[in-house]
Amino acid sequence: MSTTATVPPESSKASMLYDPKVRGLVYQGALVVGIGLLFYLATTNAIDNLRAARIASGFGFLSSTSGFDVNQTLVPYNATSTYGQAFLVGLLNTLLVAVIGCILATFLGFAMGIARLSSNWIVAKTAMVYVEVIRNLPLLLQLLFWYIAVLRPLPDARNSVSMGAGFFLNNRGLFVPRPLFAADAWLVWAALAVGIVGSVAFAVFARRTQEQTGKQYPVVLTSLALVLGLPLLVWLVLGLVTANPISFEMPEQQRFNLRGGLQVIPEFVALTLGLVVYTSGFIAEVVRAGILAVSKGQSEAAHALGLRSGPTLKLVVIPQAMRVIIPPLTSQYLNLTKNSSLAVAIGYPDLVQVFMGTVLNQTGQAIECVAITMAVYLTISLITSAGMNIYNSRKALVER
């Protein structure tokens, strides 16, 4: 547009306006000023309002006494603990439900996704109905449903169902024996660590050998033996040599409830169930899309090479499908983690319920509580997407 020869000299000033660079700078400057102004106004207003309402600010409240109790704590906590410890309790509860939920949802989701592609009509149709129903109902509704569905049929605490071996079930939850670790229990943990390291080393060794010689080793079995067998062996030996390193505290019936043991509260069960079922519907779709994305020629070629359908699935289809499945699967994991915040609707003490609920209300420090909670979720999702990027760059198809 701007050929200098045709531009009259007097319009050179005007042309500044039409210079994309200048314009860009002006616009960006305006945006910065606008956002800055917004932040400035919000901040000054907030400071004024907080002063008027005489609400304290700053993060000092984290070290003051909380004064309330929580019914599921993975770390020692009681009413004399601090708000900071309450935060930790909530965070760990969120992580607990997220980790267990992700593992179970993966299994259920893969099963459903593969079932939808089954040649068996009734299996495929049932899986389809399952996926469609689950995906089209709000999670909150499903959680409320599960909470009642879990609570209703269970007997009250005085008529607990004993399931043997110290397991009890009632409407206060599932009670299981609590393991107590003696002083020399660290040897068992050490054995577990050795087992994990050993199985990783073996897997690397097995892959190298296979790449070089074609010889295959039973990696899965060896790993299982190392990870489970070694600690068990150490435990048994220790038990014979010295005192039992791990003993169990059994739940006992008391006036209102069972005391002792580990209590799995019904809110946790309902939340996990709801999240697993809901997310599995989405994972099933991801898995189905992933498998469909592997071109039919791949499995035909594998068949032509003489592979049966089992090895074809395992060696040819799944490795290629995983490349497509993993990224959306990760975002489903993130969704599950974020969705666990709906715990607040059924009284499970997760991060949002404890920190954005109780702590926010008791201290009135909305800005700090909201900021900390959001930062936690943001950190989780940023770490996950960073890990995802690394995975993608390693697994990306190397094209010629």
Place this chain on the structure above:
Amino acid sequence: MKSRMTQIALALGAGLVGAALATSPAAAQATLANVKQKGFLQCGSNPGLAGFGVPNAQGEWSGLDVDFCRAIAAAIFNDPTKVRFIPLSAKDRFTALQSGEIDVLARNSTMTMSRDTQLGLDFPVVNYYDGQGFMVRKKLGVASAKELNGASICTQQGTTTELNLADFFRGNNLKYEVVAFATADETFKAYDTGRCDAFTTDASGLYAQRLISATPDDHLVLPEIISKEPLGPSVRHGDNQWADIVRWVHNAMLNAEEYKVTKANVDEMMKSPNPEIKRLLGAEGSFGEAIGLTKDWAYRIVKHVGNYGEVFDRNVGEGSPLKIKRGVNALWTQGGLQYGIPIR
């Protein structure tokens, strides 16, 4: 260049915010003048607590706190219907008052020193003396809260209740499991489903919840009151005239009860020779004008809403399904705490 989009976005955003703010009242203005100008009172209410503030399916409100707001409206406008009730959750209630969204908060709120002094609020009167209690199922065979060792207890989160509960069990060296929910409905429903042995909230709330349970007779309110919960209406700090109105509306209702001036006989009582009644109803003196109202302000209250005893009876007392006894809320002449300050 593309940032023009963003600018438009900002402009739109600003417009949106601007539109949202346009209807907000100026808090700095004197509340009474503001209310008169609007033509109605804005009253923060409980979203649903039988006996204190609850709407029916048609959106008609009833309750002790609701009638208190009606009494203010009657005193100002001679029309108890000129009130708009704004249902507020426990956590939003004080913000709503501070920000000027409501003129008075009558939502069974506990008066405490920190709330009175640190939240920019004033609690002119206590219209209901309450305390935190426990409700259990009768078949549990518990007669005292001290027997609740090892019980699981349902409570609403973010309230003083949750803290009192922890204090009580810690103080008595008892163990318990707390199950906290965000709303009163969810809390009670969980207790009703059998999730908890006991349910705790203010005693008035216990009676109200028991009333709406499927089988009220299966539940028992334990005798222990583990805290003091003086419930009262609150107003913004700094508007003394408005605080005076709230204070004297309540006292007028108490005095009316003490001198047996009722909704039914208030016209007759205008002719009463008793100077106290004469001053109350405006037949003598002009006390209403001193707080920015008319001479017959108290007459209007009693005529349209009734005296404190009538309001209590109708909403929470013997005349209501709750059947709460007057107890400490009886007049001082009956051994209670409600003491009408003389109008003179």
Place this chain on the structure above:
Amino acid sequence: MAVQSLSFIRTAPVEATPPPTAVRGPVGWVRENLFSSPLNIALTLLVAFLLWIALPPFLRFMIFDAVWTGSDRNACREDVIGRPVGACWAFVWDRLSYFVYGSYPPAERWRVDTFFALLTVGAVWMLWLKAPRRGLGAAYFFIVFPVLSFLLLTGSERIGLPEVPTAFWGGILVTIIVSVVGIVLSLPFGVLLALGRRSRLPVVRLASVTFIEVVRGVPLITVLIMANTMLPLFLPAGMSVDRLLRPLVGVALFASAYMAEVIRGGLQAVPKGQYEGAMSLGLGYWRMMYFIVLPQALRIVIPGIVNTFIGLFKDTTLVSIVGLLDLVRTIEASRVDPVWAAPTVSMTGYAFAGLFYFVFCYGMSRYSLMVERRLAAGQRR
């Protein structure tokens, strides 16, 4: 041996034999699709067993044992009517107007009905791909309809309609309002954010990316709680925001970020030649976007937009947690009503809400699939 006897030349066609019964008809179908291998037999039996466990109780609850008429809880109590009780539809029927309108004054409910009708007109106009004058439809849906609805629902003495404060709104009305406001605001904001994210200007890009990633990284419920508790703090003293508006702001912000990512996908799918062609015609940035790129990009992402909207529609249930009286909240409030205190009332309420959400979400997802196929057919040529 004569050669003749060795060879055989058929002189007439062989009589056609019927195909084996095992591969045709219902039996063949069953064999092929249900019992083709031992694994399949096991799977079929397993699924049949699961269905046998799950389906009859479900149908009994929803239909056969359900109570259809009644005026209070006695109709739905096993000990009163002397038979097992499934869903208590009488409860839903009794409370239906509350579920739809909340506490909206009965005399004014025609306004809500009109709003629903206006919405239907707009939605059909937008979604029916062959509808006449769809540009006008967009103008209606994004400008005329919101303004009209606002006037209609809030009312004002000036236009002769009594004012109805938002505190009275509830039920499906609020659910629909939250989702419609979400979609009406999130589309334009989403377009802006998507363009911002693809901008050459670093500051604009940074601002857009930060906003999108932060919002997508946190749960909706935290955004809603933030809008509810912090919005009043950020405004000058004495200003307040309507209780309904606060979660709306949160939902709109949240949906914009997700919409932006969907639209970005569309922008990336428009071939570079289109941009270059537009520029070579001398179109400026905005004209290029408005006339060339966005029409193509938005068309590609219609399924994505509809899917985002389905997610948004389901997520509107979360506003009940911050105290809005949406459909879920009205059900929660009704199930503690002593008049209807019966064991199956809660489940009936949830079943009703489930049906409501399922019908809408499933319908929309079918629609998005249909559009997807149509677009794919257009691409194939």
